Amino acid sequence: xxxxxxxIIPIIIIVISILLLLVLIYWYLEIYYxxxxxxxxxxxxxxxxxxxxxxxxxxxxxxEKKNILKLEExxxxxxxxxxxxxxxxxxLSNNSIRNKRIIMNKLNQLDEMEESTSEYDKINTWIxxxxxxxxxxxxxxxxxxxxxxxxxVLEELNKKIYGHMETKQHIxxxxxxxxxxxxxxxxxxxxxxxxxxxxxxLIKDGVASVLKYPxxxxxxxGISDASYLKGFSYTYAGSRYGKVIDxxxxxxxxxxxxxxxxxxxxxxxxxxxxxxxxxxxxxxxxQNDSFTDKYIDDISFDISKSLMFFTFNxxxxxxxxxxxxxxxxxxxxxxxxxxxxxxxxxxxxxxxxAYNISENDIIISDKEIEYIISKTAQEDGVRNLQRxxxxxxxxxxxxxxxxxxxxxxxxxPFTITREIIDKFILKQEDNLxxxxxxx
Numbered sequence: 001x002x003x004x005x006x007x008i009i010p011i012i013i014i015v016i017s018i019l020l021l022l023v024l025i026y027w028y029l030e031i032y033y034x035x036x037x038x039x040x041x042x043x044x045x046x047x048x049x050x051x052x053x054x055x056x057x058x059x060x061x062x063x064e065k066k067n068i069l070k071l072e073e074x075x076x077x078x079x080x081x082x083x084x085x086x087x088x089x090x091x092l093s094n095n096s097i098r099n100k101r102i103i104m105n106k107l108n109q110l111d112e113m114e115e116s117t118s119e120y121d122k123i124n125t126w127i128x129x130x131x132x133x134x135x136x137x138x139x140x141x142x143x144x145x146x147x148x149x150x151x152x153v154l155e156e157l158n159k160k161i162y163g164h165m166e167t168k169q170h171i172x173x174x175x176x177x178x179x180x181x182x183x184x185x186x187x188x189x190x191x192x193x194x195x196x197x198x199x200x201x202l203i204k205d206g207v208a209s210v211l212k213y214p215x216x217x218x219x220x221x222g223i224s225d226a227s228y229l230k231g232f233s234y235t236y237a238g239s240r241y242g243k244v245i246d247x248x249x250x251x252x253x254x255x256x257x258x259x260x261x262x263x264x265x266x267x268x269x270x271x272x273x274x275x276x277x278x279x280x281x282x283x284x285x286x287q288n289d290s291f292t293d294k295y296i297d298d299i300s301f302d303i304s305k306s307l308m309f310f311t312f313n314x315x316x317x318x319x320x321x322x323x324x325x326x327x328x329x330x331x332x333x334x335x336x337x338x339x340x341x342x343x344x345x346x347x348x349x350x351x352x353x354a355y356n357i358s359e360n361d362i363i364i365s366d367k368e369i370e371y372i373i374s375k376t377a378q379e380d381g382v383r384n385l386q387r388x389x390x391x392x393x394x395x396x397x398x399x400x401x402x403x404x405x406x407x408x409x410x411x412x413p414f415t416i417t418r419e420i421i422d423k424f425i426l427k428q429e430d431n432l433x434x435x436x437x438x439x
Contacts, residue, residue, distance in 0.1 A: 283308060
């Protein structure tokens with residue numbers, strides 16, 4: 001028995017030694033490969049460095065070098081996130097079979113072309129544009145119970161926009177209908193009112209902001225022809241897609257709020273008629289699920305779920321076919337009492353914020369606001385009034401730091417008097433000149 005132990009114990013020791021040796025070799029190799037890999041990775045991270053870069057890098061401390069390598073690695077890893085090849089991106093997109101077939105044909109064409117040809121550049125650009133379009137992506141209004149959500153929307157509208165209660169109620173009825181059936185077709189809504197009564201603010205800062213809805217502003221004043229909206233054929237050198245597709249790409253959804261400003265300013269000629277016909281097609285619920293752009297003529301776009309707003313001063317100047325497709329909402333002009341309240345609770349607040357001035361720093365009475373209104377060119381809105389108040393506050397802000405002509409400086413709190421108003425207000429002819437820009 002003792003002899004057996006003398007034989008077994010050495011064997012056990014040898015086996016344990018071998019195992020320990022193997023473990024050590026394993027850990028050595030792990031450390032070696034780790035260091036080698038780290039070194040190789042470091043070399044890869046630094047391989048794009050110029051001689052000047054490397055010279056600077058070598059002068060850094062160990063800690064600084066470590067931080068630099070960490071940043072380089074993070075940047076490299078962010079670039080190595082899985083990128084879906086275009087072919088698979090198009091195949092997997094929520095797009096129609098027809099559209100996918102057209103896009104695949106273009107991709108196959110591209111594969112067979114020489115990269116140096118002009119036709120290759122045109123089709124390659126075309127494909128890159130298509131890749132940016134959010135096919136099948138639609139904005140959905142947050143689905144809370146309507147009886148909870150709509151009062152919140154109205155409260156926010158009242159905070160952001162003064163007055164116009166009938167207009168707001170009309171908009172709320174449309175939104176309630178829209179929210180009851182979120183999969184329904186969109187609406188064409190006309191906003192009629194004088195210049196400066198807040199038509200744009202009502203929709204942009206009101207509806208779109210409160211609903212967190214992507215907002216696309218398209219001015220129709222001064223547009224020469226429909227290509228602005230629908231683009232040019234990609235076969236022409238330097239051609240481009242139209243404003244509608246551009247706004248869809250920027251919004252990253254197929255159904256932004258389209259806000260067409262100054263509809264009644266579209267020219268009454270052949271080019272203007274083409275623009276109106278484009279808008280008629282866009283608002284036609286029987287065909288606006290297949291809108292086309294001349295640059296991407298073969299591909300159809302579903303814009304049927306969009307809310308489309310059109311602003312104008314005079315409904316009589318609107319094409320009757322287009323006008324009949326709209327729900328028209330009137331925005332009333334402001335009375336004197338409205339302008340005083342609007343100045344106190346909205347315009348002055350915004351102007352003070354712009355100049356980083358506390359509202360308590362500048363004191364102005366209702367009487368002085370009414371005096372400013374009387375010195376402002378007659379208007380239904382408040383555009384010139386806002387310009388005048390801003391001009392006064394701008395001078396006051398400047399003269400905190402620069403002495404006035406009478407060698408006085410302004411200190412807060414400061415009271416606006418008629419003398420100050422007369423000194424800093426714009427002359428009525430200046431207001432009229434500004435007004436003429438919009439007529």
